[in-house]
Amino acid sequence: MVNENHALAELKRGNSVVGAWILSQSARTAEVLSRTDIDWIGIDTEHAPYSPKHVERLIRAIEPNATPIVRLPSIDEATSGAAKHALDSGAQGVIVPSVQTPTDAQAVVRSTYFPPVGERGVAGTTRANGYGENFEGYVNDAGTETLVAIQIESPPAVEAVREILAVDGIDVAFIGENDLSAALGYPGETDHPEVRNAVERVLDAAIENDVFPGIAGRTPAIQAERMDRGFRFFLLGADLSFMRSGIQKFLSE
Numbered sequence: 001m002v003n004e005n006h007a008l009a010e011l012k013r014g015n016s017v018v019g020a021w022i023l024s025q026s027a028r029t030a031e032v033l034s035r036t037d038i039d040w041i042g043i044d045t046e047h048a049p050y051s052p053k054h055v056e057r058l059i060r061a062i063e064p065n066a067t068p069i070v071r072l073p074s075i076d077e078a079t080s081g082a083a084k085h086a087l088d089s090g091a092q093g094v095i096v097p098s099v100q101t102p103t104d105a106q107a108v109v110r111s112t113y114f115p116p117v118g119e120r121g122v123a124g125t126t127r128a129n130g131y132g133e134n135f136e137g138y139v140n141d142a143g144t145e146t147l148v149a150i151q152i153e154s155p156p157a158v159e160a161v162r163e164i165l166a167v168d169g170i171d172v173a174f175i176g177e178n179d180l181s182a183a184l185g186y187p188g189e190t191d192h193p194e195v196r197n198a199v200e201r202v203l204d205a206a207i208e209n210d211v212f213p214g215i216a217g218r219t220p221a222i223q224a225e226r227m228d229r230g231f232r233f234f235l236l237g238a239d240l241s242f243m244r245s246g247i248q249k250f251l252s253e
Helices: 006-012 027-034 052-062 075-088 102-112 135-145 155-159 161-165 177-183 193-208 220-229 239-252
Strands: 017-022 040-044 067-071 093-096 147-152 172-175 212-216 233-238
Touching: 006 017, 006 067, 017 027, 017 067, 017 239, 027 040, 027 052, 027 239, 040 052, 052 067, 052 075, 067 147, 075 093, 075 102, 093 102, 102 147, 102 161, 147 161, 155 161, 155 193, 161 172, 161 193, 172 193, 172 233, 177 193, 193 212, 220 233, 233 239
Parallel strands: 017 040, 017 233, 040 067, 067 093, 093 147, 147 172, 172 212, 212 233
Antiparallel strands: none
């Protein structure tokens, strides 16, 4: 038996979920975030200098109050061991950036699921399987309790998004607006018509393929508007941005 993946369960119930990146490497910060009403916390190994030791320490701090997810540095690293290491350490999901083709999506699935669905290595003694005490239960149930998210954040990905999201095993299509707007030639202009059109194409493709669409919801108004449009998996920000904005707000009052 594997512990229920709270964020994935809420999505399957038809609810939305909110989360945040943890960039500071601080287990205490991760624990504080997990004690709020947040649903998931993403350990961001793409943009912060994390080692596998850091990742496992943060997973311990996040559990059991929120769902620990690891954003991996790249598809290449995901498939060469990073996905396996994160999941063996107890992560309940992965987010893989810069997926651009169905082949990329298939590689993500292979690296995160045990056979026969994927090719994730089966180890007898890992933290995720209770150091062997729950080996059989974990191997049997991990596939239904692991959240697999891919990031759509480039023009080629948008062009191929229907084929990408038709790949079995993808739970969430998360739109990386910063990268997408920059790649389209409008860095930071997330309201530019070309960017909004690309976002709508991804949203439509996700809904058509029964994949949960994800995007940033950095203010209550933005999140509410995007929820009305069909988005369900939301990023609110990062621990460091929360610290900065909190101090700035305090000093300005």
